[in-house]
Structures are given as structure tokens and as C-alpha cells.
Amino acid sequence: MKLLVTGGAGFIGSNFIHYWLKNHPDDKIVNLDKLTYAGHMESLKNLEGNPNYQFIKGDICDEEVVKKAMQGIDIIVHFAAESHVDRSVVDPLIFVKTNVLGTAVLLNAALGAKVKKFHHVSTDEVYGDLDVNDPPFNPDTPYDPRTPYSASKAGSDHLVRAYFKTYGLPITISNCANNYGFYQDPEKLIPRFITNLLDGEKVPLMGKGENIREWLHVLDHARAIELILEKGTLGETYLIQGEERGNLEVTMKILDVLGLGEDRIEYVEHRLGHDFRYANNGSELEALGFKRTYNFDESLEEVVRWYQENKDWWKPLKKGRPVLDREVQKGYGG
Ligand SMILES: NC(=O)c1ccc[n+]([C@@H]2O[C@H](COP(=O)([O-])OP(=O)(O)OC[C@H]3O[C@@H](n4cnc5c(N)ncnc54)[C@H](O)[C@@H]3O)[C@@H](O)[C@H]2O)c1
Missing domain, CATH: 3.90.25.10 (UDP-galactose 4-epimerase, domain 1)
Known part of the structure; x- marks a missing residue:
């Protein structure tokens, strides 16, 4: 299998690449990353010279770069995003550009390249916030984003679903709790x-x-995505629960x-x-066999x-x- 990972120099993307290459030594990964302030090549230093790993410095909003990066790709795992809520309050437009337009460019190219799977990594923040006694979010919870970050991620989720419904692009989505871990x-x-x-x-x-x-270890997140790629139903959304x-x-x-x-x-x-509380019902993912292995x-x-x-x-x-x-x-x- 050949995977295109977007935003693989960021926190979750770099951990995912390490996890995947360790557990799938025959697979190849192409990492497409613009190297914004959040992209750190140092996090991937030990992969230099690995024949199964290739890095492309490029912007997911650039159609030509994206088309080229997608050649021969089977699976896309899309992490690239502007991800810091505070920054979205200061500079919302770059969030709309990267998270909404960038995702649309990727989806379009994925359609043309006839990829086997497109997994979109999103956040539970698209559902708004909860009171202390409210039940956790589930995949049917109405979207209610309250910051430019979560609104731009919500926009990207809707586009991903639209490409499934309109064109039959084989997608899955995960909306995840806050991650913690190395890098x-x-x-x-x-x-x-x-x-x-x-x-x-x-x-x-x-x-x-x-x-x-809710807090989820970044390597439990990588395992959750792996499970969704292996056993998930196309078109489905999976919430990934952490520890409150x-x-x-x-x-x-x-x-x-x-x-x-x-x-x-x-x-x-x-x-x-500032949202008060996020919490997820992860039962769809648990039905695929997911269990957190890291204790907070x-x-x-x-x-x-x-x-x-x-x-x-x-x-x-x-x-x-x-x-x-x-x-x-x-x-x-x-
Ligand atoms: N960190 C969390 O707790 C959390 C929780 C739920 C969901 N998510 C989602 O997971 C994904 C990854 O989050 P993260 O914390 O690793 O983010 P991050 O900010 O650490 O990394 C983002 C990466 O994307 C790259 N990037 C940004 N704009 C780009 C562009 N236009 N083209 C190509 N690359 C670009 C950056 O250089 C960086 O390497 C995001 O989509 C985020 O919304 C994160």
C-alpha cells in the first residue's frame, strides 16, 4: 500500500507516520506538508534515508502539487490543517483557506486519482460545547461550531461527506478528542x-x-485511524473518545x-x-474493536x-x- 499523509510534519501526523511504518513495514508513505510554523522536520529525523518514506514540501491548496503527490497513491490520511484555536481568533482567513479550500483541492484530486480510501481527520469541536450533565457527542449530534477553527473544520467535514454522496468518493471521517503525547x-x-x-x-x-x-494519547489516535482504514464503513463518521x-x-x-x-x-x-466541555460517545469505534491502551x-x-x-x-x-x-x-x- 502507498499512503499519502498530509500534514505529516505536525504533531499527530508525525506520530502517525512513525506508528504506521513500524506496524506496516512493507507500506510506503508520502508526506505532503507545507512546513508552516507547526511543521517540524526534526520530529521525523530518524526516517531520513528510509526507502519507504518520501517527503514533499508543498501546500494542499496548490492543485498541481497535490495532483503530483497523489500519483500511485492508494490511501490518503488527511491531517494537514491550521489547528490552533487561539490563532484562528487572530487570523481566521488562513483557517478557511487551508482547512476548507485545501480539503476541497485534495478531495478533487483524490477523485481524479481514483484512490481506494480518503480518511479525513477532524475534531469533536465541530459539535460545539456541552454542559456538565449533557450526554456526550455522537455522530448524529448537530454541528454547532463556535470558533473560526471549529467552523473551518466543520466546513471540511461537510465537503468530505458531499464528495461521498455526490461522487461516491470512498471516504471515512474521524472526530477526535484533544490529543497529547510526544512532539x-x-x-x-x-x-x-x-x-x-x-x-x-x-x-x-x-x-x-x-x-x-477529553484527552487521547496520540498513538491511540493512530491506532484508531488504522482500525477505521482496515474495518470502517465507507461514508461513516467515527468519534474518538478520550479520558475526561x-x-x-x-x-x-x-x-x-x-x-x-x-x-x-x-x-x-x-x-x-471558549467552549466549556467536549465529550464523545465512541461506541461506533468500539464496535470495530477499539480500546484505548494509554492511561492518561x-x-x-x-x-x-x-x-x-x-x-x-x-x-x-x-x-x-x-x-x-x-x-x-x-x-x-x-
Ligand atoms: N491536536 C489535537 O488535539 C487534535 C484533536 C482533534 C483533531 N485534530 C486534527 O488533527 C489534525 C492534525 O492536528 P495536529 O495537532 O497534528 O496539527 P499541527 O498544527 O501540529 O500540524 C499541522 C500540520 O499541517 C501542516 N500544514 C498546515 N497547513 C498546510 C497546508 N496548507 N498544506 C500542507 N500542509 C499544511 C503544518 O505544516 C503541520 O505540519 C488537524 O486536522 C486537526 O484539526 C487535532
């Missing part, structure tokens, strides 16, 4: 908090840290692993459009240790990064 960019909540603390800074926690997220935790609980756990106290928390105002509390400790031991990976990223507009960057909430 996550230091501007996302967990790595941001860990690296701030390692740098001797405080962590900006929104509100009282009452917001709730309040943001304060996550923060306290990180502080605990590092032996630090609550005085390192700086409580800040909620950002615009144990794995979070490992992730903290990884950032402690891999300062060479994240320090240059944090240093060279312009700070987001302070109006929006009142803090990080997920």
Missing part, C-alpha cells in the same frame, strides 16, 4: 504548561480551570510530576468563544519527562515564535 508543539495546552514550568515561568489557566476536555479531565486537574498533575506548587498557576480570563495519568507523567529530556526539540520552537496577540492570548484553555 506536540509547545503552544498547545499540555506542552505549553510543561515547557513554561521548565523555563521557570507560570502557567496561564483560564477561568478557574473548570473547563473539561478538568483543566485544573491536568494542571495540578503536571505541577505534581515536576514537584511544583499551585503558586505557579496564573488565573486568566477565558478566551473568546501514567502517560501524562511520561510526556512531562519527554519534554524534560527533549529540550533540544522544543526550546528553538518556543524561542523563535512571535507571541500571539495579547488581546486573544489571555491564556490557554485547550
Whole structure:
């Protein structure tokens, strides 16, 4: 099999590539990535010279590049996106361009290339937010995106479904909870908090840290996508559930692993459009045999240790990064 992975230099894409090549040593992967601020070649360094891996630097919005990258491809796994909610509040248009137009360009090319499968990686944030006692999202929950990020991902999901219904393109979609793991960019909540603390800074926690997220290990995410590719029904949407935790609980756990106290928390105002809670009903995926293998509390400790031991990976990223507009960057909430 030959896979085209888009956005494979990002957090989830790079972990997926490592996972796939380890578990499918006869397969070939082409990684198409624009290398935005979020794309890190360092995360794939050990694949240099691997005959089953090819990197193409290119934009998914560029039809010519995409058409070329798709030659001889059997399966597409589409991760490439602008993915940071805070950034979407500052600069929504690039989210619409990459997430909506980029996905449409890929779908069109996939149709022309007659690929066997097109898997679209999306987020549970398209469903809006939940109150504490609401039942979790399921694939029939009406879409209710509340930020430019989630609205652009919702747009991409609708396009993917439209290509199935209109043209019969063999698609599947997964809407996933928040991911955590190694190689996550230091501007996302967990790595941001860990690296701030390692740098001797405080962590900006929104509100009282009452917001709730589900957390899924990035390698459990890779396994879920593998299962959907192997056993999923074409045209279906699969929700990928994580473990629910309040943001304060996550923060306290990180502080605990590092032996630090609550005085390192700086409580800040909620950002615009900050959703209270996301939770997923993952029963369709469980019916395919999916079970999480990573326990959040144990794995979070490992992730903290990884950032402690891999300062060479994240320090240059944090240093060279312009700070987001302070109006929006009142803090990080997920
Ligand atoms: N991180 C999460 O917790 C989470 C949860 C649910 C769903 N998702 C979805 O999973 C996917 C991957 O998320 P991530 O956290 O790895 O994102 P990321 O921001 O770490 O990586 C995105 C990658 O896409 C590349 N990219 C951006 N624009 C591109 C373009 N126009 N052309 C080609 N490449 C481009 C970037 O260079 C980067 O390598 C996204 O679609 C995101 O919406 C993420």
C-alpha cells in the first residue's frame, strides 16, 4: 500500500507516520506538508534515508502539487490543517483557506486519482460545547461550531461527506478528542504548561480551570485511524473518545510530576468563544474493536519527562515564535 499523509510534519501526523511504518513495514508513505510554523522536520529525523518514506514540501491548496503527490497513491490520511484555536481568533482567513479550500483541492484530486480510501481527520469541536450533565457527542449530534477553527473544520467535514454522496468518493471521517503525547508543539495546552514550568515561568489557566476536555494519547489516535482504514464503513463518521479531565486537574498533575506548587498557576480570563466541555460517545469505534491502551495519568507523567529530556526539540520552537496577540492570548484553555 502507498499512503499519502498530509500534514505529516505536525504533531499527530508525525506520530502517525512513525506508528504506521513500524506496524506496516512493507507500506510506503508520502508526506505532503507545507512546513508552516507547526511543521517540524526534526520530529521525523530518524526516517531520513528510509526507502519507504518520501517527503514533499508543498501546500494542499496548490492543485498541481497535490495532483503530483497523489500519483500511485492508494490511501490518503488527511491531517494537514491550521489547528490552533487561539490563532484562528487572530487570523481566521488562513483557517478557511487551508482547512476548507485545501480539503476541497485534495478531495478533487483524490477523485481524479481514483484512490481506494480518503480518511479525513477532524475534531469533536465541530459539535460545539456541552454542559456538565449533557450526554456526550455522537455522530448524529448537530454541528454547532463556535470558533473560526471549529467552523473551518466543520466546513471540511461537510465537503468530505458531499464528495461521498455526490461522487461516491470512498471516504471515512474521524472526530477526535484533544490529543497529547510526544512532539506536540509547545503552544498547545499540555506542552505549553510543561515547557513554561521548565523555563521557570507560570502557567496561564483560564477561568478557574473548570473547563473539561477529553484527552487521547496520540498513538491511540493512530491506532484508531488504522482500525477505521482496515474495518470502517465507507461514508461513516467515527468519534474518538478520550479520558475526561478538568483543566485544573491536568494542571495540578503536571505541577505534581515536576514537584511544583499551585503558586505557579496564573488565573486568566477565558478566551473568546471558549467552549466549556467536549465529550464523545465512541461506541461506533468500539464496535470495530477499539480500546484505548494509554492511561492518561501514567502517560501524562511520561510526556512531562519527554519534554524534560527533549529540550533540544522544543526550546528553538518556543524561542523563535512571535507571541500571539495579547488581546486573544489571555491564556490557554485547550
Ligand atoms: N491536536 C489535537 O488535539 C487534535 C484533536 C482533534 C483533531 N485534530 C486534527 O488533527 C489534525 C492534525 O492536528 P495536529 O495537532 O497534528 O496539527 P499541527 O498544527 O501540529 O500540524 C499541522 C500540520 O499541517 C501542516 N500544514 C498546515 N497547513 C498546510 C497546508 N496548507 N498544506 C500542507 N500542509 C499544511 C503544518 O505544516 C503541520 O505540519 C488537524 O486536522 C486537526 O484539526 C487535532
